[in-house]
Amino acid sequence: MSDLDTKPTVKVCGGLTDVSAAPVHELIHGRETSIGDGRPVRRVLPTLGRRMVGPWCFADQYGPDDISTEDGMQVAPHPHMGLQTVSWLKQGEVLHRDSLGSLARVLPGHLGLMTSGHGISHSEESPDPHPVFLHGAQLWVALPGEHRHAAPAFEHHTELPTFTARGLSGTVIMGEFDGARSPGTAYSPMTGADLTLTAGAxxxxxxxxxxEYAAFVTLPGAVVDGVELPVGSLLYLGCGRTELAVRANVDxxxxxxxxxxxxxxxxxxWNFVARTGEEIAEARAQWQAEEARFGAVHGYHAPRLDAPALPATPLKPRGRAR
Known part of the structure; x- marks a missing residue:
């Protein structure tokens, strides 16, 4: 999925400054933005208060939206570099195409994992016909230095490790959780897990x-470590925990x-993760010139996206938190 902000700001993230070595509670409210044809999403990472959690550097929530009388998600071809995109659906279906020639129907419970490496382009769309509801999350993982120029790849995993407890069913999306490991290729020690709770659990x-950990919700009614989370917010938890209490007021x-x-x-x-502004400017110029670096997506019904204009101000390191 693309960051379709027409005036994206430059963000400097990462580093060990502002990483809490002890447990904390930082409830951070995200912001409303849009993708594709104006579909609203709730961006919970990066925010003014928190720009990374481990290697995770981006998280959008969307839906549940009734798309029975509309086209649904329509994100035209656009580029990525230096990151992995993690597509996670709760309802609906998304058709993924990329410049490697991949064509995959991602369904709820599937992991659609695209490693951009040095450069890739892709599109995402609700197929025709498509389910009534669209609901999910799109996340990005920053690639560490030794892997950020690797060859691009796409993985579609239809079976992921699951776990259960009383009132809880969970899925390991990325990395490792409680001894179970996702089949998705991970380049940093990490975890991504989906926790579905029934009322009263x-x-x-x-x-x-x-x-370090953070949690967000795709539905209301969850209480994490005593904090009730609104949809569209992120609870940053810091480090130093060996367990986390979760409770459900409703499903x-x-x-x-x-x-x-x-x-x-x-x-x-925009859709680039780099180490310098010069790298980003070069990648933008190559995308606009339709150079071979990002390839071409075939089969999507609309023209590819143009890159926004670069900001006039130079980069100013601001750390991972503020």
Missing amino acids: EVKVPLQRDF TNIVLIGGEPFEEEIVMW
């Missing part, structure tokens, strides 16, 4: 002490993300 889930869903704090500082702009 109270569960403690295991965590790794040296990971609800929590996405838990975490990992070892990302040591490198990264520069994010």
Whole structure:
């Protein structure tokens, strides 16, 4: 999925400054933005208060939306570099195409994982016909320095590890959780887990002490470590925890993300993750010139996206939190 902000700001993220070595509660409200044809999404990462959680550097929530009388998601071909996109659906269906020639129908419970490496382009759309509702999350993972120029790849995993407790059913999306490991290729120590709880459930889930964590919800009614989470917010939890208490006031869903704090500082702009502004400017110029770096997506019904104009101001490192 693309960041379709027409005036994206440059963000410098990562590094170990502002990583809490002890448990904390930072409830951070995201912002409303849009994708594709104006479909609203709730961006919970990056925000003014928190720009990374482990290697996770981007998270959008969308839906549940009734798309029975409309086209649904329509995101035209656009480029990525230096990151992985993680597509996670709760309802609906998304058709993925990319410049490698991949064509995949991603369904609820599937992992659509695209590693951009040095450069790739892709599109995402609700197929025709499509289910009535569209509901899910799109996340990005920053690639560490030794892997950020790797060859691009796409993985579509239809079976992922699951776990259960009383009133809880969970899925390991990325990385490792409670001894179970996702088949998705991960380049940093990390976790991504989906927790679905029935009304009244109270569960403690295991965590790794040296990971930093955050949680967001795709449905209301979840209480995480005593904090009720509104949809469209992120609860940053810091490090130093070995377990996390979660509770459901009604049937609800929590996405838990975490990992070892990302040591490198990264520069994010539009759909690019780099280390310098010069790298981003070069990538933008190559995309606009339709050079071979990002390839071409075939089969999508509309022209590819143009890159926004670069900001006039130079990069100013601002750290991972503010």
